[in-house]
Amino acid sequence: MLSAVLKTNWARLAMASASLCAALSAEAAELRVLTDRTDDGPIRAVLEAFEKESGAQVKVVFIDQGLLARMSSRPSEADVVITLEVGLLEQAKRRGLLSPMSPKALQAVPPEFRDPDGTYFVDAYRARAIIASRSRVAPDAIQSYEDLAKPQWKGKLCIRSGLHDYNIALFDQFIASWGEDKARAVIGGMAANLARAPKGNDREQAAGIAQGVCDLALINSYYYPKMLASPAQKPWADAIQVIFPDQSGRGTFIMRSGVAITKVASNRELAERLAAFLVTPKVQASMVERTPQYSVLPSVPAHPSMIAVGKGQGLKDGRFKIQWVDLGRMASSREAAIKIVNEVGFDKGPAS
Ligand SMILES: [Fe+2]
Numbered sequence: 001m002l003s004a005v006l007k008t009n010w011a012r013l014a015m016a017s018a019s020l021c022a023a024l025s026a027e028a029a030e031l032r033v034l035t036d037r038t039d040d041g042p043i044r045a046v047l048e049a050f051e052k053e054s055g056a057q058v059k060v061v062f063i064d065q066g067l068l069a070r071m072s073s074r075p076s077e078a079d080v081v082i083t084l085e086v087g088l089l090e091q092a093k094r095r096g097l098l099s100p101m102s103p104k105a106l107q108a109v110p111p112e113f114r115d116p117d118g119t120y121f122v123d124a125y126r127a128r129a130i131i132a133s134r135s136r137v138a139p140d141a142i143q144s145y146e147d148l149a150k151p152q153w154k155g156k157l158c159i160r161s162g163l164h165d166y167n168i169a170l171f172d173q174f175i176a177s178w179g180e181d182k183a184r185a186v187i188g189g190m191a192a193n194l195a196r197a198p199k200g201n202d203r204e205q206a207a208g209i210a211q212g213v214c215d216l217a218l219i220n221s222y223y224y225p226k227m228l229a230s231p232a233q234k235p236w237a238d239a240i241q242v243i244f245p246d247q248s249g250r251g252t253f254i255m256r257s258g259v260a261i262t263k264v265a266s267n268r269e270l271a272e273r274l275a276a277f278l279v280t281p282k283v284q285a286s287m288v289e290r291t292p293q294y295s296v297l298p299s300v301p302a303h304p305s306m307i308a309v310g311k312g313q314g315l316k317d318g319r320f321k322i323q324w325v326d327l328g329r330m331a332s333s334r335e336a337a338i339k340i341v342n343e344v345g346f347d348k349g350p351a352s
Pocket of ligand 1: 220
């Protein structure tokens with residue numbers, strides 16, 4: 001009797017252990033992704049393509065903002081993190097939330113787009129570009145970020161909040177590249193030239209130019225092709241010229257998207273496969289077509305609209321000269337950038 005009970009119990013245990021093993025192996029083929037990229041953008045299609053190729057199941061959490069806070073409060077939520085702003089990955093690295101990738105996972109990424117320790121890499125980038133009215137601003141009147149601070153443009157500048165990640169990422173680079181004094185003078189000069197209190201998103205600044213509210217603004221370069229493709233926003237795109245700043249000087253500042261693997265990733269091999277998949281020529285080409293950012297692969301051409309914009313400025317293949325700012329130095333400038341934005345009263349708008 002006892003032996004029968006024992007046998008039954010052993011059989012139960014064996015069954016339980018078999019189903020636990022099955023559950024574990026099913027779990028091993030699952031990859032958890034955390035991203036602040038938009039749910040309706042191309043990332044979902046890319047992840048679905050990866051599922052097909054790898055046979056793995058990808059579970060993705062989309063969040064709008066607060067990626068770093070989310071990673072800090074739930075450090076075991078994700079295996080792979082995909083972000084719009086790679087500076088956040090540098091911050092996450094400093095908090096010990098990430099772990100380096102193997103050289104194999106990184107081999108397709110040009111060295112300038114890799115973290116020196118291999119903890120994250122850039123998979124796409126865009127210019128933080130100047131836009132100017134086609135009808136009211138002469139083609140060569142604005143050539144640099146510093147020009148936006150000149151008194152002749154008083155009351156002419158539209159921009160979103162100085163505290164938004166896109167502007168903070170730009171101002172970080174001002175500080176890292178020029179030093180705090182010059183950065184403060186340019187940010188303060190821009191604040192003094194505002195046409196209205198900062199509001200709205202990047203595209204709404206182009207709308208401001210189209211509506212005659214202002215003559216100049218700053219936007220990420222990919223919004224230009226996006227506006228051109230939208231019947232409602234095409235008039236905004238038609239009203240502006242897109243300028244890559246400082247092409248005869250040190251180059252244009254960029255915003256970088258990035259990818260990293262967390263410290264807790266349970267299936268590192270699969271996580272690295274996804275990371276490498278994101279920089280395959282096929283995925284990069286579809287990203288350029290759909291986002292439309294610039295590929296980190298020299299072999300993948302820029303978006304046709306950006307090639308046309310570059311041509312107007314004498315640039316070849318739509319590629320522009322980049323002003324490189326080390327991400328470590330950029331991250332160290334973040335607090336100073338926020339402080340300057342507050343001190344110059346950037347978001348208060350023009351003084352009456
Ligand atoms: Fe954006």
